[in-house]
Amino acid sequence: MDPTFNLSAILPEALLLGLACAVLLADLFVGARVRNFSYGFAMAALALVAAVTCGPLTVGAPVEYGFGYMFVSDAMTAVLKLAAIVACALGLVYGQAYARDRDMWRGEFFALALFALLGIMTMISANNLLVIYLGLELQALSFYGLVALRRDDMRASEAAMKYFVLGALASGFLLYGMSMLYGATGTLDINALAHHINGGPPERWELVTGTIFIVAGIGFKLGAAPFHMWVPDVYQGAPTPVALLLASAPKMAAFAIAFRILVEGLPQLAVDWQRMLAVLAVASIAIGNVTAVAQTNLKRMLGFSTVGQMGFLLLALLAGVVGGNTAITAGAYGAAMFYVVTYSLSTAGCFGIILLLAREGFEADQIADLRGLARRSPWYAGVMTLMMLSLAGLPPTVGFFAKFVVLQALVSDGASAGMFELAVLAVLFSLVGAFYYLRVVKVMWFEDAVDSRPLAVSGEMRLALGANGLAVLLLGIVPQGLIGLCNGAVLRALGG
C-alpha cells in the first residue's frame, strides 16, 4: 500500500463525491413530480457510502494512509463517519414532509447535504492542516447554502447571514492559527508537526499563539462559549431539517479535528490547551444550561443545550491530559467520542419530533407546541421523553452513560489537580439542565393538547423515529458495544 497514492483510504469520500455529483446532475433531468427519485438516490448513496466506510472496522484492519499521509483511515474515522452518515440520513428522512411543504424539496437540498457530509468526512479523515481546512470550507459553504435554502424566509436569511459572517471569521481564525504552526515548524502534516515539536527546541511563543487561534476556531465549530453566539440564532432561524444536520453531523468533525490537531499534533502543548479548554468548557456548561432555562422556542433551547453539551465534550477532551502527557489516558478520548456520537443521536431525535409536528405554515418550534403530545400520540411523546432524558443525562438512557464516562475520565487516576472540582461543577449544572429538559416532558405529558388533530406520519419516519428512540434506550441499558468500539478505536488511533 503506497502511502503516496492509496485510493482505498479515500474510497468512501471518492464514492460520495461521485454520487453527490450524480444526484445533482440527475435531478436536473427529473421533473418536480419525480423528485422522490432524487431522494431515493441520495439515500441509496448514503447507504452505499456507509457500507464502504465499514471497512476499517474489521478486527485487525491496519491504519491506512493516502496521498502522502495527508489522509488517514482507521477505526476511529470509520466510527465517526458512520455516525455522521446516520445523522445525515436521519436529517433527510425526518425532513421529508417539512421540505415538501416549504418548497425545499429540490435537488439542491440533497446535493448540498451530501456535499456537507463529504466535507465532514474529509475533516474526520484529514491528517494534514490544509486538508482539514479544505474539508471545513466544503462543509461550511454547503451549510451556508442549506441554511439559506428558503430564500423568501426572513428568519432563515438572517440566520444564513449570521452564520456566514461568523463562520468566515472562525475559518479565518483557524487558518491563521494553522499558518502560525506552519511558520514555527515548517510542516502541515500532523504527525510531522508532533515529531518536530518533540524533537527540536520549540518556538514556544509562536506555537502557543497559534494554538490559541486554533482553539478559538474549534470552539466556534463546536459552538462552545464564548464562541457560541451563532448557535441559538442559526438553530432557530434555519429550516428545521438543516438545523438537525447542523446540530449533529458537524460535531463529529469538530471532535475529530480537535483530536487530530490538539491531541495528535500538539501533545507537547497539552498543558496550555488544557487550560484553554477548561475555560471554554466551564463557560459553555454554565452559559448553555442557564440560558436554556429562559427559552420558549424549542429550537433555540436546543441550541443553548448544545452549547452546554459541548462543554461536557470539552471536559472529556481536556481530562485526557496528565502532566502534559496525552497518550496514557485514551479512555478520556474514548469517552469524548462516545459522548459526541450519542449526543448527535439524541439531538437528531429531538429535531425529528419537531419535524413530525410541523405542517404547512406551522413550524411547531415553540415548547408550547408540544402541549399534550402524550394524548395525541403516547408513542412519539415517549420517544421525545427518551431524547430529553438522554440529553439531561438520566438513566436508563444512553445520555447517562455519556455523561458518566466523562465524569469518570475527569476524576480518573492521575488526572490533573482541579479536575474533581470541574466534575462537581459539571454535575451541578446538569441539574439546571434537567430542569429545562424536564419542562418539555412536563408540557408533553401533563398539559392538555391545543391541537388534537391526528398526526400524519409517513412509514419511513415512523420507522426511523422508533429506531432512534429504541437506540437511545437500548444503548442506555447495554452500552458496552458502543463504549468498547469508541475506546478501541481511540486506542488504535493513538497507536496503542
Add this chain to the structure above:
Amino acid sequence: MNPDSALPWLSLSIWLPIAFGVLLLALRGAGASAIRALALLGAVLAALVTLPIVSGFDPGAAGLQFVERFSWIVRPNAHYHLGVDGISLWFVPLTAFTTVIAVLAGWKSIGERLAQYYASFLILSGLMVGVFCAADGLLFYVFFEATLIPMYLIIGVWGGPRRVYAAVKFFLYTLAGSLLMLVALVYLYQAAGGSFEIADWQRLALPMAPQILLFLAFLAAFAVKVPMWPVHTWLPDAHVEAPTAGSVVLAAIMLKLGAYGFVRFSLPIAPDAAHELSGLMIFLSLVAVVYVGFVALVQTDMKKLVAYSSIAHMGFVTLGFFIFSPIGVEGALAQMISHGFVSGAMFLCIGVMYDRTHTRNIADYGGVVNTMPRFAAFMMLFAMANCGLPATSGFVGEFLVILGAVQFDFFIGLIAATTMVLGAAYSLWMYKRVIFGAVANPAVAALQDLDAREFLALSLLAAAVLWMGIHPAPLTDAMHGSVAALLSQVAHSKLIPGSP
C-alpha cells in the same frame, strides 16, 4: 446463583413486571377490562416469582444469596451483579406485594390512559426491586435514578390539581441529591482501583476526610429520599397530589430506597464518618420524630397527615441505624417493612373514602362508621398499627428501636419514645374525627361500604400487619446474620494508621 435454585429469580423479579409494563404499552386499543386484567396478572406473577427467594433464603449465611453476575460494561468496569442478603431480602417481596395492592387501588378511580398508568406501576416495581438487589454500585444508581421517571409521570399525569408543581418538585429534589451521590460513586470507583462492586467499596480503607465527604454525598441523596428533616418538604406535596396508588407505592417502597441506601452505602463504606456524624444524624432523626410528629397533629388534610406521619416514622428508622446496635438496626429494618404495610394501608383507606366523596379534608367527614362499618374496622386496625400498638407490625420496629436507643443513651430513648404518644395522638384523633360521631353531612350518609376489590386489598394488608405483629421471628431471624456482619464492619475503623 444458589446451587439449589434453577432459575435466576432475582432477574425474574426485576424484569417480569417490566416486561408486562412494556406489553401494556404496546397493546394499543385494548379494552379497559383487558388492560386491568393483564396488569393484575403481571403484578401477581411478579409477586409469585419473589416467593422462591424468601423460601430459598438461608438465614444462617451473612453474604449475598441468589447471586447473578455478568459483565455489563468492560471499561469502566461494571457488572450486572444481583444478590440479596438479610437486609434486602424482605424488600423484594414487599415491593412486589405493594404493586399488587397498587394495581387494585386504581381499579375504578383511573379512567384515562389506563395502559400507561398500569405500565408505569409495573415498570416502577421492577426498577425498585432492582435497587434492592443491585450489588454493583453503577447498577444501583441506574435503577435508583430510573425509578424517578415513572413516579414523575404517575404524579404529573394522574395526580390532583397541583400535580405539575408536585411532580417537578419531587423530581428536582431527588435528582439534586442523587447527582452528588454519582460523584461519590465515581470517586469510589477510582479509590477501589476500578471496581463498582459494593462489597469492594465496603472493604476499602479510606482516610477521614474523604469518608466525611462521601458520607455527606450519600446523605444528600438518601436524606432527600427518606426524607429527613429539613429536606422533607417535597413529600407532603407529592403525597397530596399523587393518585392513591402512587401514594401507596411512594410511602411503602420509595422512601425505603433512601433508608436502604444508608445501610448499604453510608454505614459500611464510611463507618468512621458515620460515627463522627452520628450526633447530627440522631439529632435530625429526633427532630423528624418530635417536630414532624407535632406538624402531623395539626394537619387538616388526611393525606398530608399520613405523609407527615411517614416522615416521623422514617425518622425512627434513621435513628435506629445510627445508634449502631443490632437491636437498633433490626428494629429500623422491621420498622421499614412495617411502615411499608401500614402507610400503604393508610393511604389506601384515604383513597377508598376519596373515591366516594372526592375530599380529603378531615372536617368533611364524621360518623363514617355508621355507613361503612367494615371499612371502619379495617381503618381502626391500621390506625392502631400506625401508632405502634402491640400485636401489630408497628410495635415490633418501634419497640426495638426504643430499646436500642435507651441502651445507647437514656435521654435519646426518652425523646424517641414520645413517638408512641404523638403517633397515637395524630392517628387516633384523626380516626375519631373521621369515623366516629354523628353522620356529618349527606355525602357521608350516602357512603357505600367496601366492595369486594377494596375488601381484598385491605384484607391482604391487614393480614400482613397482624402476621408481622404477632410472629415477627422469621422476619428478624433472616436479618441476624447480615446485620451482625454489617455492624462488625461499622465497628471496625477503616482509617489507615498514621493518616489524619
